[in-house]
Amino acid sequence: MSIIRLEHVSRLYGFGDATAVALDDVSLEIEPGEFVAVMGPSGSGKSTLMNILGLLDRPTHGTYQLHDRAVARLRANQRAKVRRDMVGFVFQSFNLLPRLRVIENVALPLAYKGLLPGRRQKKAADMLERVGLGDRAFYFPSQLSGGQTQRAAIARALVNNPKIIIADEPTGNLDSAGSLLVMELLAEIHRSGNTILFVTHNPELTRYATRVVYMHDGAIVHDEQTALGEVAATARKVLYTLPVQTEDHDLAGISTLMKHVPSKSDVKPEPKAKSKAKTTKTTPKTKKRAPRKAKK
Amino acid sequence: MIGGRGSLKLALDSVRSNKARSGLTMFGVIIGVVAVVTVVGLGQGVQRQIEAQTNQYGSNLITVRPGRTTASKGLQGLANTDLLFGLNSLNGLSTQDLHAVQTAPGVSVVAPLGIVSGTAQATSGPTQANLPNALVLATNQDLPAALSHSLASGGFFKSNDNTANVAVLGKKAAEALFEQDAPLGNSFSFRGQTFVVVGVFDDFAATPLAGTADFNNAIFIPLGTAEQLTQNQTLFYSILAKPDKTGVQPAVRAITNNMQAVRAGAQDFSVLDQRQNLAASSHVLTLLGGLVTAVASVALIVGGVGIMNIMLVSVTERMHEIGVRKAIGATNRQILTQFTLEAAVLSGLGGILGVLASLAVAGLLRVYTSYHPVIAWKAMIVATLASFAVGLIFGVAPAMKASREDPVEALRRE
Numbered sequence: 001m002s003i004i005r006l007e008h009v010s011r012l013y014g015f016g017d018a019t020a021v022a023l024d025d026v027s028l029e030i031e032p033g034e035f036v037a038v039m040g041p042s043g044s045g046k047s048t049l050m051n052i053l054g055l056l057d058r059p060t061h062g063t064y065q066l067h068d069r070a071v072a073r074l075r076a077n078q079r080a081k082v083r084r085d086m087v088g089f090v091f092q093s094f095n096l097l098p099r100l101r102v103i104e105n106v107a108l109p110l111a112y113k114g115l116l117p118g119r120r121q122k123k124a125a126d127m128l129e130r131v132g133l134g135d136r137a138f139y140f141p142s143q144l145s146g147g148q149t150q151r152a153a154i155a156r157a158l159v160n161n162p163k164i165i166i167a168d169e170p171t172g173n174l175d176s177a178g179s180l181l182v183m184e185l186l187a188e189i190h191r192s193g194n195t196i197l198f199v200t201h202n203p204e205l206t207r208y209a210t211r212v213v214y215m216h217d218g219a220i221v222h223d224e225q226t227a228l229g230e231v232a233a234t235a236r237k238v239l240y241t242l243p244v245q246t247e248d249h250d251l252a253g254i255s256t257l258m259k260h261v262p263s264k265s266d267v268k269p270e271p272k273a274k275s276k277a278k279t280t281k282t283t284p285k286t287k288k289r290a291p292r293k294a295k296k
Numbered sequence: 297m298i299g300g301r302g303s304l305k306l307a308l309d310s311v312r313s314n315k316a317r318s319g320l321t322m323f324g325v326i327i328g329v330v331a332v333v334t335v336v337g338l339g340q341g342v343q344r345q346i347e348a349q350t351n352q353y354g355s356n357l358i359t360v361r362p363g364r365t366t367a368s369k370g371l372q373g374l375a376n377t378d379l380l381f382g383l384n385s386l387n388g389l390s391t392q393d394l395h396a397v398q399t400a401p402g403v404s405v406v407a408p409l410g411i412v413s414g415t416a417q418a419t420s421g422p423t424q425a426n427l428p429n430a431l432v433l434a435t436n437q438d439l440p441a442a443l444s445h446s447l448a449s450g451g452f453f454k455s456n457d458n459t460a461n462v463a464v465l466g467k468k469a470a471e472a473l474f475e476q477d478a479p480l481g482n483s484f485s486f487r488g489q490t491f492v493v494v495g496v497f498d499d500f501a502a503t504p505l506a507g508t509a510d511f512n513n514a515i516f517i518p519l520g521t522a523e524q525l526t527q528n529q530t531l532f533y534s535i536l537a538k539p540d541k542t543g544v545q546p547a548v549r550a551i552t553n554n555m556q557a558v559r560a561g562a563q564d565f566s567v568l569d570q571r572q573n574l575a576a577s578s579h580v581l582t583l584l585g586g587l588v589t590a591v592a593s594v595a596l597i598v599g600g601v602g603i604m605n606i607m608l609v610s611v612t613e614r615m616h617e618i619g620v621r622k623a624i625g626a627t628n629r630q631i632l633t634q635f636t637l638e639a640a641v642l643s644g645l646g647g648i649l650g651v652l653a654s655l656a657v658a659g660l661l662r663v664y665t666s667y668h669p670v671i672a673w674k675a676m677i678v679a680t681l682a683s684f685a686v687g688l689i690f691g692v693a694p695a696m697k698a699s700r701e702d703p704v705e706a707l708r709r710e
Contacts, residue, residue, distance in 0.1 A: 056623060056703045077627045084625020095620045095707075099313055109624045156624065 001068070003163060003195050004030040004053060009062030009072075011048050011218075022048040023059070024218035030164075030211075035190045035228075036197045037206045039235060040215035046199045047168055049215065053197065054087045054166045055079040067163050084112055088157025090167035090198075094149045096141040096156070103128060103137040106156045113160060127155040131185060147178030151185055158189065165189065167198035171205065183208050203235035303634055307641040310610075321606045322646030324599025325686065329650025329679040331592035334657050337669035339585040345668060346577050349501055350570045354444040356544050359573055360397055360535040360551060361566045362389050388531025389565065391523075396558040397535050400550040404540040407442040408532040410434040412522050414487040416515060421474040421482045430469070431514045432486060434522030434530050442536040443511075449478035450495030457494075458520035464495040466512040487525050491517065510666075544569050596682060599643065600690035607639045607694035618698050619706030632692075632699035639691020640684050647683030651676045 011023040023045050030036060038046050051057035052064065055071060058079075064072040071082055083089075096105045107124035115123070128137050131151040133144075141149055150170060157165055167186065171179035179202075187208050190196050198205075206212050212232040214222040226232040311318045350357075388410070398406045412434050417426040437455045440446065453462050463484075465473070470493070474482050483492050500511040522530050539547030552567050559565070568576065611618070618631060626634075654676070658669040 051704050054623070056707070077629065080622060080625055080627040083623065089623045091620075091623075091707075095616075095623070097617055097620060099309055108621070112621075112625045112627070112630055160625070 001032070002029040002065075003032045003067055004028065005063075005065040006053075006059075007063045009052065009059040009064060011045075011052060011057065012060045021218050023052070026062075026218070026220055028213070028220060028223075030195065030197070032163075032195050033190075033193055034195055035187075035208060035210045037209035037212045037232070037235075038197060038199045038215060039201070039203070039206070039212060040221075044215040045218040046215050048218075050166050050168050050197065050199060053164070054089055055083050084109055085160060086163040088154075088160070088162035088165040090150070090153050090157050090165065090170045092169040092172035094141070094146075094153045094173070096149060096153055098141055101138050101140055102133065102144065102152050105141065106152060106159055109156060109160045123159060124155070127159045128152070130158075131155045145178065146174045147181045150174060150178065150182045154182070154185055154189070158194075163195065165194055165196045167196065169199050169201070171200065171202065179205075203231055206232040206235045303637050304641070306634060307638040310638050311642055311645065317606060318642060318645075321602055321642060322599075322649060324595060324602045325643045325646030325683045326599075326650040326653060328592050328595035328599050329647050329683055330654045330657060331595060332589055332679050333651060333654035333672055333675045334661075334669065335585055335588040335592065336675035337654070337658055337672040338661070338667055339581045340670040340672055341668045343578055343581055344670060345501065346574060350574055352444070352501055353442075353570070354538070355570050356538055357442065357444075357570050358403075358537040358539065358544065358548055358551065359566075359568045359570075360389065360393070360537065360555070361568065362533070362564065364563060364566060388533055389535055390531065391528075392558050393555060393565070394532065394535055396554040397537055397551050400537075400547065400554045402539050402542040402547040402550050403537050405438045405441045405538040407435050407439040407536045408519065409439075409534045409536065410519070410522065410530040410532040412487075412517070412525060412530065414525075416473065416484050416486045418473045418482070418484045419490060420484075421476070421479060423475060425473050425475075427469070427472055430486070431510075432522075433514050433516050434519045434532075435516050436519050439516065439536070442538055445500065446498055447495045448498045450480045450493070452495050452516075453518050458518045459524065460518060461489050461491045461521060462494045462518065463491040464497060464516040465493055466497050466510070466514045466516075467499050468510075468512040469515050470496045472513075486515075486517075489521075489525065491515075596686055599646065599683070600686040603639050603643050603687055604690040604694060606642075607635065607691055608697065610638075611635060611694045611698040614698075615701065615706045615709040618701050619703050619709065622701075622703035623707060628699040631701075632695045635695030635698045636688060636691045639694065640687035643687030643690075644680065644684035646687075647680035650683065651680055 006026055006028040009023055009026045009028075010021065013020045013022060026045075026049065028049075038049065040046050048057065052059050053066075055066070055074070056079075058074075059072050062072065063070060066082065066086060069082075071079070074082065089095075096102070097108070100108070103121065103124050106127055107120040110120040110123055125134070125137060128134050131154055133148060133152055133155065136144060136148060136152070141152065144152065150173075154165075154170075157167075165186075170182055170186070174182060183205060186196055186198065190208075198209075200206070206226060207229055209226060209232070210228060211223070211225050212235060213220055214234065222234055224232060224234060389408070394406070394408050397403060410433065412432045414430065414432060415426055415428045416430040416432065418424055436458070437453055440452050447464070448467065450464070452464055453460065465479070467477070470477065470479055473479065473484055474493075478496055479493050480495070481492065483490050485491070497511065497516075519530070537547065537551065548567050548569055555565055555567070556563070621631060621634075655671070658671065661667050661669050
């Protein structure tokens with residue numbers, strides 16, 4: 001029994017000539033207990049996929065079954081309740097409410113569920129204890145480090161015992177130490193049986209995943225199972241060995257030069273998350289055009 | 297529904313986190329509430345003072361005034377009515393009228409009140425104080441009986457003093473001229489004549505809305521003396537009468553008949569008993585109160601629009617927060633509740649502050665004026681609830697906007 005079953009899901013924006021396809025006929029099944037890394041260049045539809053899986057957004061076409069419940073056509077209020085009860089969100093920019101204390105932030109989903117203040121407080125405190133922030137409960141988010149803030153956000157995502165946890169680049173704003181803390185926490189949550197999906201640009205982080213999904217132009221182009229603790233085979237290839245030859249380069253007359261660049265990065269990627277983020281930022285153009293060439 | 301206490305706390309937090317803006321937003325509501333509560337309190341206070349005076353002067357006092365004054369004339373009545381004794385400078389009652397009242401059957405005591413203008417100058421005592429535009433009232437020996445008021449010291453002039461240069465002072469006038477409570481035997485000059493003080497009245501209760509007719513500031517001189525000073529030009533703004541045992545109503549009818557006879561049937565005067573007097577003033581007060589309440593309601597509505605405006609800004613500013621709240625499971629209804637409550641708390645707080653401010657205003661009025669505004673509990677409760685309601689009503693539109701926002705769009709905003 002799969003916990004997530006997407007069938008022929010598309011998400012279109014705009015009308016007529018101006019229609020943009022964010023998701024193009026995506027089908028995806030995820031089993032309970034999977035730890036899925038979603039990779040792909042900017043604009044490849046990762047976030048749209050996450051939004052639809054997390055019921056923030058509705059697919060234009062297709063069906064979506066979450067925990068055997070058809071949720072693709074639910075109305076806003078029902079989607080809100082499904083989000084509240086079955087989905088935990090972790091964001092790149094943490095998104096804790098700055099005016100609430102950490103414990104109040106964590107307790108917020110419980111408040112929306114209608115729990116009484118006493119029980120909210122207790123559950124939120126337990127959850128903060130679990131992520132190792134028991135002593136920071138009454139701090140404000142601005143008084144925490146990045147890694148601590150993200151752990152508080154994870155506590156908030158977990159507090160309603162969701163079926164799935166969706167993390168959109170959870171380490172995107174963190175330094176390597178913070179990233180490590182956050183990923184170890186997610187791994188621990190995964191070990192205790194949760195289903196987790198996370199978006200990342202960092203191939204190193206696929207070590208934590210049991211499955212890696214690659215997206216491009218709104219479609220899933222590659223899907224592989226991977227052993228825990230190992231970097232997925234294609235992860236490096238996709239990001240670092242794509243052909244970089246483009247028309248722009250031809251025009252500039254440097255294509256021959258550039259051809260030799262990729263071979264260098266067969267070497268293990270840089271250990272620092274920060275420098276990697278830089279690399280990914282500078283490469284989207286190249287990556288986008290790559291598969292077209294590959295098809296030829 | 298998010299727990300009541302939780303959302304209330306959230307709303308308060310939000311108000312607190314932006315004090316300056318919240319304060320300015322509440323200002324309109326505060327002004328509206330202060331206006332309503334103060335006016336209602338003042339009106340009730342004045343009403344109460346007038347009632348107290350009615351009792352002080354005796355419920356059987358009959359007042360004859362120039363001009364037609366009825367309780368039903370409303371604003372026109374206001375124009376030529378002084379609230380208590382009909383101080384009216386346009387026309388007055390003559391000695392013939394006085395005679396007509398005096399000869400009416402069933403009337404036992406009659407005292408006229410006529411103004412004689414001029415400056416009073418003390419000619420004895422510690423200071424040579426002078427009182428420009430002193431309120432000098434020409435009357436007769438019956439005034440203490442008509443007002444049911446006694447003297448603090450000395451005695452009132454008798455009927456055989458009618459042309460004597462004697463005077464009885466109100467308490468404040470005595471202090472102003474001679475700086476003492478009982479300046480008996482002291483003298484002052486007025487329009488070239490020297491008057492000797494023979495008595496001082498007890499304190500009169502404050503007269504609201506009729507400062508010029510405050511008997512505490514008045515100097516009473518005999519009618520005959522006044523006639524000599526003015527070459528028989530004295531006009532009375534009021535004639536006070538008390539009936540004998542036959543009762544108030546027969547006396548009123550008799551006076552009316554006599555007056556009409558003197559005036560050849562013209563109805564350009566009023567004979568009012570205390571009940572009518574009260575009705576006339578309370579009618580005017582009600583009208584005034586209604587008018588100011590209407591204006592204050594407009595202030596409340598303007599305050600509401602201010603709140604709506606600021607809530608719209610707040611919703612736009614907090615779009616990201618709305619996105620986050622929705623992502624973690626807030627329904628549209630919960631967002632709607634949050635923002636509506638916030639607006640209601642904002643304006644309800646304004647209402648409460650307004651009530652506090654109106655208490656301060658009432659205190660200041662009591663200290664610095666002769667008004668004694670009543671603490672109008674009912675008005676305070678109603679005003680606070682009304683401002684809360686205004687917040688609810690004007691907060692709904694921005695809250696709707698917030699609740700309908702698409703979560704993906706909202707999250708994208710920073």
